[in-house]
Amino acid sequence: MGRLVPAVTRALDILELFLEGDGTLSAPEVTRRLQLPRTTVHELLTTLAARSYLVQIPDQTGRYRLGVRAYQLGSRYAEQLDLAAEGQQVAREVAETCDETVHVAVLEDTDVIYIAKVDSTHAVRMVSAAGRKLPAHCTSVGKMLLASLPPAELETRLAGRDLVAMTQNSITEPDALLAALAEVRERGVAAEHRESNPDVSCVAAPVRDSAGHVVAALSISVPMIRWSEQREDELAELAAKGAGDLSERLGHRGGR
Incomplete structure (x- = not known):
């Protein structure tokens, strides 16, 4: 088995948090729940949003929800x-x-x-x-x-x-x-x-x-x-x- 990549693991940990609750999270909430440095969380959230895995909620500054790319992956999985x-x-x-x-x-x-x-x-x-x-x-x-x-x-x-x-x-x-x-x-x-x-x-x-x-x-x-x-x-x-x-x-x- 190959070595796990820490950055990828952290990004996936963040995405899986959105499966709970109402499906929205802020950067401080992610930081608190995963016990990660604030800078790391900010960089990961920015990257996931840039790739459309997350999207910022327009009326709620600093809060995120799952983006269209996550839906597309889920839909492809369901098709199979x-x-x-x-x-x-x-x-x-x-x-x-x-x-x-x-x-x-x-x-x-x-x-x-x-x-x-x-x-x-x-x-x-x-x-x-x-x-x-x-x-x-x-x-x-x-x-x-x-x-x-x-x-x-x-x-x-x-x-x-x-x-x-x-x-x-x-x-x-x-x-x-x-x-x-x-x-x-x-x-x-x-x-x-x-x-x-x-x-x-x-x-x-x-x-x-x-x-x-x-x-x-x-x-x-x-x-x-x-x-x-x-x-x-x-x-x-x-x-x-x-x-x-x-x-x-x-x-x-x-x-x-």
Whole structure:
């Protein structure tokens, strides 16, 4: 690994400060927060502004905000993002932590499509595949994605639909589904207990893009022989962390 260049490191430290708070800073604030000499901060701010990474705010003398060049770099990064590839990487990291099967899925009408999957190493594990489509209301990822829709859109998607049963535990009544989705919104994570597979339970958390929209969900699936209420709580926390990590990769900055 090559040597880090101090001046570049300090310039990047300054830029990253603008990711916090209201996105504006003055030279004294930068000096105080980074514990750098005033002259150094002034020179770095002047250089970043000259290259359009920062811009002085017209009505607030001495205060800066991010400039157009930072936006251009962020936009180029977003263009190169691949949800499936990023999801596969995060799913692998989550699976390494819990050694259970991890999926990332997206919503298509009233179904979910799995776009990434990493298997557990246990002999007894969930059998599935990336590309598989399932009724959303029978899965934890599907409940998470349905619960994230605006009420009018959710009503339109569900109108006239039969809620098919995949197991005897599947939700088949619209009112019961709406109640379950309300619980998902309140809790912030979704769960399904043997609703798509009689031998498996799952938990899922939302994945958000740079605009804060829910674009996918990440789930952890566990055979009932390894399932318990305590395990559900542990995996719900891990799913939320994994979904938060994937959200950050997609540019989301709103926290988990």
